[in-house]
Structure formats: structure tokens, C-alpha cells
Amino acid sequence: MSPNNDGTQAQVIEDGASWEIGGDVPAISLSGRNLVWDWPVRLFHAALIVSILTAFVTNRLGVSYFKYHLWSGYSVTLLVSFRILWGLVGTRHARFWNFVRGPFATWRYAQDLLKGRDGHHPGHNPLGAVMVLLLLAALAVQALTGLVSNDEICNAGPLVGYLDNSLSLRLTSLHRLLFWGIALAVVLHLAAVLYHQLVRRENLVKAMITGRKPHHLVGYGQAITSSRSLLAVLLFAALALILFWVISHAPAANLSEF
Amino acid sequence: MSKSFKKTARLAVGAALLLGVGFGALSVHAQTAPVPGHQAVEARKAVFTLIGNNFRPLAAVLKGDVAYDAADADKRISRLVFLSGLVDESFPDASNLGEPDTKAKADVWSNRADFDKKSKDFQTHLAALQQVNATEKSGSEAFKTALAAVGQDCKGCHESFKVK
Numbered sequence: 001m002s003p004n005n006d007g008t009q010a011q012v013i014e015d016g017a018s019w020e021i022g023g024d025v026p027a028i029s030l031s032g033r034n035l036v037w038d039w040p041v042r043l044f045h046a047a048l049i050v051s052i053l054t055a056f057v058t059n060r061l062g063v064s065y066f067k068y069h070l071w072s073g074y075s076v077t078l079l080v081s082f083r084i085l086w087g088l089v090g091t092r093h094a095r096f097w098n099f100v101r102g103p104f105a106t107w108r109y110a111q112d113l114l115k116g117r118d119g120h121h122p123g124h125n126p127l128g129a130v131m132v133l134l135l136l137a138a139l140a141v142q143a144l145t146g147l148v149s150n151d152e153i154c155n156a157g158p159l160v161g162y163l164d165n166s167l168s169l170r171l172t173s174l175h176r177l178l179f180w181g182i183a184l185a186v187v188l189h190l191a192a193v194l195y196h197q198l199v200r201r202e203n204l205v206k207a208m209i210t211g212r213k214p215h216h217l218v219g220y221g222q223a224i225t226s227s228r229s230l231l232a233v234l235l236f237a238a239l240a241l242i243l244f245w246v247i248s249h250a251p252a253a254n255l256s257e258f
Numbered sequence: 259m260s261k262s263f264k265k266t267a268r269l270a271v272g273a274a275l276l277l278g279v280g281f282g283a284l285s286v287h288a289q290t291a292p293v294p295g296h297q298a299v300e301a302r303k304a305v306f307t308l309i310g311n312n313f314r315p316l317a318a319v320l321k322g323d324v325a326y327d328a329a330d331a332d333k334r335i336s337r338l339v340f341l342s343g344l345v346d347e348s349f350p351d352a353s354n355l356g357e358p359d360t361k362a363k364a365d366v367w368s369n370r371a372d373f374d375k376k377s378k379d380f381q382t383h384l385a386a387l388q389q390v391n392a393t394e395k396s397g398s399e400a401f402k403t404a405l406a407a408v409g410q411d412c413k414g415c416h417e418s419f420k421v422k
Contacts (some may be wrong), residue, residue, distance in 0.1 A: 063413050064320060064406035153310070153412045154317030173422050176414075 326397030
């Protein structure tokens, strides 16, 4: 820690350090500015966990739970499309170009990580960024293929009427296979979080719940000052309306083709 | 070249041509002749098409898309009971052709005991559904539970024995 002629700021840094070790949030911080994750990102993340688990459980429960599987699929569709747009117009650490790095920078980060020389990132680190993109892409494909899948028994996605049956069945196979890809990505994601949590003593879980990180991890001027609540609500409402419109205007599936 | 050689040569060519035409005709015949395995696959697809066509309107009741109709339910369930008796014999050994002819996995034949058990469960659950439908005469919870069990038999068997 560099010598500091500003006594107050040094105090804040030490607070941050004690927060990290003791796990206690200082009652008062100098600026209060340690918010990293806006509430739309946090709510998105929590809702996504619930939706993915629901989708999995309702699939395993059987054909008569398909209605709930559909609902969880709509939820994932909405959440992922929201998060992609939020990655363009959201707050600082939610934006893709503020955390996604090029392949070389990411590779260097991975090497630094192995040598234990990686620095702290207020938002996602470069490898975390890869996982964010991977999960979003996989979930987007999973949601879209789900909308046009059918089980050759009695259940079908709402947009299956747009496709001929053989294409629908190929996409159903992809939907079935991609589950394993997503499961693998989720396991890797959880492993990385556990590593940060237990080995590096960075409480990422708490940060994803409260949105806040210790000051010394956030860095001066890196905190966000607003969650852009109104924009988030309007964006989500617009996406929900679009999804509702698309689903309600889809042609009926010709079931006897199955 | 002697006359007799020419004659022999002409005969040989003629015979070869005749043989060629003969084999050609045979091979055409071989291409168009029905193979027992293929016939069985066709028959099997017909059985499962009818099972699907008669199950889906019932599933619509289960999903709440369509109101329960006693006469329709009666008719479809008795058809399904009849069709379920054809499932087992729709998979003779000769019909183990693999893709693209059939989506039936080779496991049907290599793991026949499990396949037979699943097809037996299908029949048992359909009989139970018929029983429930006869006493309930409504789209009651009991009816829906019995119907869901049948749907689950479809899914379970597809998962094990149908190419996805």
C-alpha cells in the first residue's frame, strides 16, 4: 500500500482490508460508493438460478409438468434477452465492453492467475467474462430451441408451428444435448466462485446478493452510482410484451404430424 | 477365322446378353420386392401414429386445453387399449434395421426384457385408465393422474428405446 498524504483515504483502505479478513461490513464508509452490481443484474442472476432449476426439475418430473417447464423456459428467454440488452445499455460493470477482454488479454490473465499474480477486478475478471458470454449464449440457444421443440408425444414449444417436424426434432435433440453443456458450464462457474470464495477469500456470493464489494477491491471511481431502475423496468416490460405477442401470434402446431 | 468360330462367338455374345438382361431383371425385382423387415417397420409406424393420434386429444384434456368429453374419452381409451396390445409384436427381429429406416434403437432387441416390461406397463396403465374413466366419467384428478401415468410410459419408453 503506497504512502498516502490523505489520511482519510488510507483509513478507508484499511477498513476495506479488515472487511476482507473479518467479513464485516464497516458501518459507515467514506463515500458509500462500493456498489458494483446494480439490482437488475442481481435480480436477473437470482431469477435465472430459480428458472434453470425449475426447468430441470419440471423436465424430470414428467410429461404432466410440461406447463411449468414452458413457464421456466419463457422466464429464461426473457432473462437472457434482458441481460444481453443490459450488457449494452446497463450500468458500468454490467456492460460487455467493460469486462469482456480479447483472447490475448484473457490468456495473459489466465497465466497470471496460475502464478497467483492476477489483480482484483471490481466487476467480472476476464475469465469470468468468458463464462458470462458462454452461459448467456448457451442459455439463449437452449431457450430458442425449447420454443420450437416437441417430445413426439403430446408436448410442444409454442413456436413449433413455424417449423417442419424433422427440423423441430433435430432442434429438440440439440435442446436435449445442450442441457449437459449448460450443466457443465454451471459446475465450472460454481467451482470458480468457490475458488474465489474459499481460496482467495473474496466474498463473491455476498457481492452478488448485496451488490457491494469491499472498497479496496472496487477501486476509486469504479463504483456505480445508479442502478438505472427505470430503464431496467421499461426494458424488461417491453421484452415481456414482445415475447407474449410472439407466442400468442404463432401458428398452431399440426399435432398429427408428430 | 472359321465360320464355326464366328457362330460360337455370336452364340456366346447372345447368351451373355440374355444373361445380362436376366440378371438385370432379377436385380430390378430385388429392389422392388418387399423385405419383411421393412414391412414390419411400416406396420409399426402405423400403430404408433394411431397411438399418438388417439392419445393427444386426451393429453389436451390433461393440459386443460380441451374440456372432457365422456364419449370421446371412452372411444379413444378403448382404441389405445387395443393398440397397446400390438406394440410388442410390432418389433420382430427382422425389423431391427437401424436408421434411417427406423428410429427404434437396437436396444429394443438387445434389452428385450426391459422393453417387454415397459410395453406391459403401458398396457397395465391403460387398463387402469379405462377403469378410472368408467367409474369417474369426468376429467377428475384421478382421471388425470391415470392419464399422466400413460403419458409417462410413452416418454419413458422413448427415452430408452427411440433414437433422439
